[in-house]
Amino acid sequence: MHITNIISQYFGKFAKTEFPSFIQKFINKVYVKSMKLDMSEFRNEKFYKSLNDLFTRELSIARQINEDENVFISPTDSLITQAGDVKGDLALQIKGMEYSFEELLTYNCANNFEKLVDGKYMNFYLSPRDYHRYHSPCDFEVKRLIHVPGKLYPVNLKYLNKQIDLFAENERVILECIHEDKLFYMVFVGALNVGQMVFEFEPKVETNTKIRDIQIYEYEDKIIKKGDCLGYFKMGSTVVMFWEKGFVELESLIGQSIKYGQKICQKN
Template identity: 30%
Template sequence: MIINKIRKKIYLYIQYLLPKLLITNVCGYISKKKLSIITTYLIFLFIKIYKIDMKETKYPNIFHYKTFNKFFIRKLNMNNRPIDKNKCHVVQNTDGIINQIGIIKDNQIFQFKGCKYSLFNLIGRDKNINKIFSNGYFLNVYLAPNNYHRVHMSYDGILLKMIYIPGKLFSVNNIVSENLCNLFLLNERVVFIFKTSFGLMIKILVGAHIVGSINTSWYGSIIPPRKNKIKIWNWPYINNIYKKDFIYLKKGEEIGYFNLGSTVITLFPPKIIRFNSNLKKGSKIKVGELLAFII
């Protein structure tokens, strides 16, 4: 027990010391290089080490992928991943492992025993949005290296706002997420606020160590560039009439993807959904499965 605690402290200390941005940029550069047989061999090793089922992918032949990054952001064969079409159901938006799930109590989100982090700071210090989601619900999903790294829509919705929040690039694996308090406030992230038929819904894509970029299906790359200031995109409307070319995504449609892995946080206001009772910390989830019931 004592040895494990010491190992965790050393690991966290190393996280602080590592030149995270430099490592991220180097790994991102290499992952996008066409290295011929070297790329193919790296992909082969990665599949073997992480036991990836290529039968689930749209292109199962590894020679299809000319760079390691193209393999990492591989698409699924959605015919093998049906999306729950029930209009009363909200679905999972990615593959991964549930890090935490629960209620946002007094504007605080549970990270681990002895640590809660601020909803207000997580979403970019927006007072109105903070008020709407106070005492609501949250789901934190970790995308491990072997997981599919594209993020989909949980329910039909219109994008109201997109916010880039600069930050660090700490790893978000279990050791760090269960020991480094305020991890998801420290790391850079992109916040998406959607309007659905049952209320607002927030998706947050959290950057991390070696996450070269975060891309969306409508805007392209949001990260990079990396700038030390918050950036906000709005799609305003008056009396439900949108004044710009609005972005409407149906349940199951793609929001975007990570170039290498990270975390997705989903937020709901209070009294509008009820989580699937089978879900708990440590549950493995897949795109299109039941996340919650609309109340």
């Protein structure tokens, strides 16, 4: 097991511990203040029984989302670190650092690689201060979930600049999705201190464990509605989306912080 996985497991144990109320309230208050969390859409920090509860907090105020059926919405609150055209099978991890979608998605998705060549991609980075739940960007049918064990390097901008193929080395969960007969992928990338990635429609998925083999779950007629909560990171991490060639036109969002529910692209 890589050192990053071990560190993350120990941090995960700390984060899920429910300390006595007065200690937990202090921990939560320090975290909110030090990370400069905006709690205006959430319950007061004193109500969360552990750091995990705080990390994975639900919205207490309904978020308005773009309901236009031709629009994909952001699945997360995040910073858009890169986006644009896939050049052949290559996308940018960050400026000057390329990665291959073939390596990221693994050979298990090889039958669909041709559709993704020269398509579109977008990288969403969730910092520790962000809302950690991820939502459906549109109505879609999930065909497969692929869990790829791996390392848990940090995914902040500093590490993205120096760690080649970081996304393809880290543990990740891949969703293969169909919307109106068009293909797109959502890739949820683990990171240091992300003790677990949770998927509410597939409780069998267990990340950051001793599992070393790729796990594949296949579905029939599993429909996810736009805005539905798919699950959550237990701390910050990254989501990457790929769309097949000719499917969508992206908004210009590189370097911008965006919210779940905001328009990220429109169908052609």
